[in-house]
Amino acid sequence: MRKVDVCLTPELLHLYEVEKRVVVIVDILRATSCMTVAIANGVEKIIPVAKLEECQSLREKGCVGAAERDGKMPEGFDLGNSPLAYLNNAYAGKTIAMTTTNGTLAIAKSKDAEEVIVGSFLNKTAVINYLIAQPNDVLIVCAGWKGKVNLEDTLFAGAVVEGLKGYFEIENDSVIASATLYNHAKKDMLAYLSACSHVKRLKNLNIQKDIEFCLHEDQFNVIPVLKEDALVDMEKLVLT
Ligand code: MLT
Numbered sequence: 001m002r003k004v005d006v007c008l009t010p011e012l013l014h015l016y017e018v019e020k021r022v023v024v025i026v027d028i029l030r031a032t033s034c035m036t037v038a039i040a041n042g043v044e045k046i047i048p049v050a051k052l053e054e055c056q057s058l059r060e061k062g063c064v065g066a067a068e069r070d071g072k073m074p075e076g077f078d079l080g081n082s083p084l085a086y087l088n089n090a091y092a093g094k095t096i097a098m099t100t101t102n103g104t105l106a107i108a109k110s111k112d113a114e115e116v117i118v119g120s121f122l123n124k125t126a127v128i129n130y131l132i133a134q135p136n137d138v139l140i141v142c143a144g145w146k147g148k149v150n151l152e153d154t155l156f157a158g159a160v161v162e163g164l165k166g167y168f169e170i171e172n173d174s175v176i177a178s179a180t181l182y183n184h185a186k187k188d189m190l191a192y193l194s195a196c197s198h199v200k201r202l203k204n205l206n207i208q209k210d211i212e213f214c215l216h217e218d219q220f221n222v223i224p225v226l227k228e229d230a231l232v233d234m235e236k237l238v239l240t
């Protein structure tokens with residue numbers, strides 16, 4: 001039986017098997033939610049980079065520059081990290097260079113995987129159905145916050161684990177912990193997360209709408225997948 005595991009922070013990734021696995025990157029608030037909305041609204045590709053300088057130099061080469069640090073957009077970029085900015089095909093056909101505090105770093109650290117896909121509540125069922133249909137073991141990598149575990153990513157990991165029940169064997173206790181948390185919080189995740197650190201951080205920056213939007217389930221039937229150095233729509237990849 002295939003195995004599923006959950007890595008609660010990229011700081012622990014060295015303890016997990018990544019090769020020969022499908023890695024699901026999770027950064028609910030807000031990087032992977034952004035990536036999902038962007039690809040669902042026609043963005044051609046997203047180049048995730050860990051450093052601001054890398055993002056700036058891609059911007060100078062013609063990409064749209066999207067950057068976030070500590071929830072804010074640093075000077076000299078075109079976009080911050082709000083998923084709402086990509087709605088209504090606002091950046092359809094464009095290439096986005098993206099750097100965020102945690103999400104893009106988690107991608108950079110997972111590049112040895114068989115395949116890297118992006119998960120969020122916005123495309124939850126699409127991700128679960130894809131994982132069930134594909135042959136490999138799975139590792140869910142939570143981006144966390146600067147190396148620390150966060151609740152929102154752990155809840156999403158639990159939601160995926162619940163969806164994979166019966167198809168995958170549980171590997172470590174982090175899998176059970178995340179599923180237990182999700183089952184406890186799922187009836188009202190917004191209320192459950194109201195005291196969590198990044199929700200408070202974003203609220204202090206008057207970024208309430210993004211929080212509510214990122215907790216909506218199954219708004220888009222797309223899966224961003226890493227192809228060489230860019231995230232693209234898996235569907236388009238299959239068709240080419
Ligand atoms: C991150 O990468 O840490 C997040 O996406 C931060 C944010 O967008 O607020």
